[in-house]
Amino acid sequence: MALSGVALTLLAGCSAETTGQLKRLGLPEAGTVQAPAIGDLWIGTWIAAGSIGIAVYALVIWAALRYRTNHNDMPRQNRYNLPMEIFYTVAPFVVIGVLFYYTVLAQNVVTKNPDPDxxxxxxxxxxxxxxxxxxxxxxxxxxxxxxxxxxxxxxxxxxxxxxxxxxxxxxxxxxxxxxxxxxxxxxxxxxxxxxxxxxxxxxxxxxxxxxxxxxxxxxxxxxxxxxxxxxxxxxxxxxxxxxxxxxxxxxxxxIPNPVGEPGNTSEGDPxxxxxxxxxxxx
Structure with a gap:
């Protein structure tokens, strides 16, 4: 809650344009009919990446706190952990599959070639x-x-x-x-x-x-x-x-290729x- 309050306070001090750009995660305001499909993919990708990052950091912190100890004895060593290895193998494919699906949806919007005016x-x-x-x-x-x-x-x-x-x-x-x-x-x-x-x-x-x-x-x-x-x-x-x-x-x-100082040309190049x-x- 405290972090959310600080974030809201900082946003309140920004201009409407800056606030809007922060909400779009750095993108300018869309200027075409097709642009929102890409913008939604951009924001969705950051949400997915942020969620995964938060989950990983949470697990790291939890493990550090849960298994901390005051002695130097070596913990029990396992040759493998089958559930964990299956998770680490399957999870990336799930993430890639979801991102691929939404990328295709956005691609279908922006690659349409209707009859132009x-x-x-x-x-x-x-x-x-x-x-x-x-x-x-x-x-x-x-x-x-x-x-x-x-x-x-x-x-x-x-x-x-x-x-x-x-x-x-x-x-x-x-x-x-x-x-x-x-x-x-x-x-x-x-x-x-x-x-x-x-x-x-x-x-x-x-x-x-x-x-x-x-x-x-x-x-x-x-x-x-x-x-x-x-x-x-x-x-x-x-x-x-x-x-x-x-x-x-x-x-x-x-080969226009002007060389030298800007505005100058060489060997009669226009x-x-x-x-x-x-x-x-x-």
Whole structure:
């Protein structure tokens, strides 16, 4: 009771945001329809691990107190303890089986591929992100458009709220990993392999995204922002890209690879933005 009181007192001194994050065991507030399935698995796994840990420590403390003695005589030695050995063999399989079952349930939710409302081809390249909006059906757009970033300027990704989006992931150079923490999931971006996943953002706001795979010299620059906005704002943004002439498809140069100080290039290698434009409509 005293421990619970101390915990409640400490939580009372935290902001609502911090308190919410503590209740989610470090996870940010979910930003997609699919995210709660992963969040529940995360919290359930910690509860299971914590329960096992408490049980083990309780048994250790109980044994230490129950069998303590003031003499140095060696206790009776047993060659084996069959019930205990059976327990230690079966218990891990029970734990693994339960976690596997709930993992499959969560996996079935997040790996569903319903018909998307829109498709975004994501290109991870050294060292920026390029987003191709497959937007031929958007009124007033009528063509695919793209946007990208550089080492010194984050990429931005616009998504309409409550619309299902399919991300097609590709890379022209090295392994990357597409991660938006509020999605509660990430996926590798591997050269020569087309990965994909589907989510439905259900909360407007600006969220951080990053590369979760150590991909080289400027890995730390592979950041981007996700703007989840109303459908009207989303369509207005795509029209802005059309007005800038960023139409067609940008897959990135084969080897953008700027070296030296951030923003500088070597042997005429273009910045990722320029590389994407040169390698664009192809």
């Amino acid at each position: 829109l498709t975004v081809d994501v290109v991870g390249q050294k060292w920026a992100w390029t987003f191709n909006y497959k937007s031929a059906d958007v009124p007033g757009v009528g063509t695919d458009v793209w946007e990208t970033g550089t080492i010194n300027q984050w990429s931005t990704l616009y998504l309409p709220v409550n619309k299902t989006v399919r991300f097609n992931l590709s890379s022209p150079d090295v392994n990357h990993s597409f991660w938006v923490p509020v999605f509660y999931q990430k996926m590798d971006v591997i050269p020569g392999r087309d990965n994909h996943f589907t989510v439905t953002p259900n909360r407007e706001g600006v969220f951080n995204g990053k590369c979760a795979e150590l991909c080289g010299t400027y890995h730390s620059s592979m950041l981007f922002e996700v703007h989840v906005v109303s459908e009207a704002e989303y369509e207005a943004h795509l029209k802005t890209l059309v007005a800038r002439g960023q139409t067609g498809e940008a897959k990135g140069a084969a 910045e990722p933005a320029a590389a994407a434009q040169q390698g664009g409509t192809r």
